[in-house]
Amino acid sequence: MARMQFDVADKSELGAPGGSGDALLNLGLMYSTGRDVEVDLVTAHKWFNLAAMRGSVAARDYRAELAREMSPAEVAEAQRQAREWLASQ
Secondary structure, three states: OOOOOOOHHHHHHHHOOOOOHHHHHHHHHHHHHOOOOOOOHHHHHHHHHHHHHOOOHHHHHHHHHHHOOOOHHHHHHHHHHHHHHHHHO
16 A cells, blocks of 8 residues: 555544545545655546545546546546445545
């Protein structure tokens, strides 16, 4: 699993019901660019998808851009992971 280091504010924000759109967007950016984690487009798409559901316009744009670089199977996996994450909240 990737090594993520969040400060206390990030942890509490993600721990809130569903996490904030900004926190989820930041996770997408981390995974899409490899900032402090390995690049993982499926995971990045998942976080962008969840952030978009929280109203982030930027996340919708990033998700669409990322989806153009991914296979249909990868996008489907990212969507499955997002649904699984939502169910766990």
